[in-house]
Amino acid sequence: MDYTVTIFEQEEESLNIIKNYFEDIAGYTVKNSFTDYQDGYSAIKNDLPNILIIDVTGEEALMYIRKAAELGCKVIALNSKWTTGKAIRTLRAGASDFISIPVIKNELTESLQKLALPEVSSDTKNRVLTVFSNKGGIGKTAIAVNLAVELAKITKEKVALLDLNLQLGDVSAFLDVKPTFDISYVLNSNIEKDEDFILKTFEKYKNLELYILAEPAFAETAKDIKPKQISMLLNSLRKIFSYIIIDMSSAIDEKSATILDNSDLILFPTIINIPAIRNCQRCMDWFGRMGYSENKTRILVNRYVENDEINITDFETALGREVYWKIPNNYFTIMSAINKGVPVSEINEDSNITCSLRDLAIKISDSIIEQNITERVKSKTV
């Protein structure tokens, strides 16, 4: 697998020179190039290239360097006339290195070597799946917890379950675990967040390869957690876990935006009634403004009842979006699971809600495997 590169450059000549150099440098693939920063940023939020090469044409570029660095991209900045001040501001914004235009091949290769890039695994299926709704009490935690358990069971791969509902998290209560460490400890520790550290600080759940990271022990410390820390943590986790399942709050704020930006798939649970349709629409509009493609968000109808007054087709028509999955209403099973602190499968392996959540996990893991195979086939045929 190559490191992926995106280039923001308005000068066609300079862009072509850089692209030509990359043809000869092994281990890197130029995925995209943009002449407009905003367009480019919308794309890199989804693609998450390893490297961004950006022409610093003004102050605006520094903002995009900052944003790209927050996403975990290594940034190489270009300029035809570096001054000490400009270089300092660029590095402070988060660039890893700066080189001059016209770009010289040796300078570019030296700069790439300095980046200390993460190892690119040959398996690209590490996916961050976030259960989010702007409505409280809609079933986010119930879905996140049971989905994580089912994914760990089905795939036998490493799954992380993160409670990013930083003030009101209840993942540990849903699974009756008392983790020794919490997210504040993990984020504030100076120890390198490598596999060894993560697997020791996350709480392993029973005999599954499921590792839980709980919300801060003290709700008042939640505000000290910075969006950047969250995106950096997620980047570390991508290297360790096949699936990262996130439960989060209903807030629409900077922290939520960072979590959603860093997610590969957003599972959006809703119930079916008129206010919920309006609410769902509002949130889909927000996702649109954030630059998310429809592919990134999946609507899950929770507490689904057949022959309800509003049926799924009416709901889909009103929303102009398809429903990805339906989770049946089963108050008894879910409440006994919550009260006992176990997944629904431990209450009743064959209940409709257990089967639905298991099948959802299968559908998600199958589609990810399919995507990986398609990507591999594509990379071999290009």
Ligand SMILES: Nc1ncnc2c1ncn2[C@@H]1O[C@H](COP(=O)(O)OP(=O)(O)OP(=O)(O)O)[C@@H](O)[C@H]1O
């Ligand atoms: N499929 C379901 N069938 C019946 N009841 C359900 C279902 N899913 C969730 N519930 C009920 O909804 C309640 C809220 O669920 P949950 O705590 O998972 O929601 P949440 O969106 O995480 O809430 P919060 O916004 O407070 O974090 C549960 O206590 C349970 O009673």
Ligand SMILES: [Mg+2]
């Ligand atoms: Mg919750």
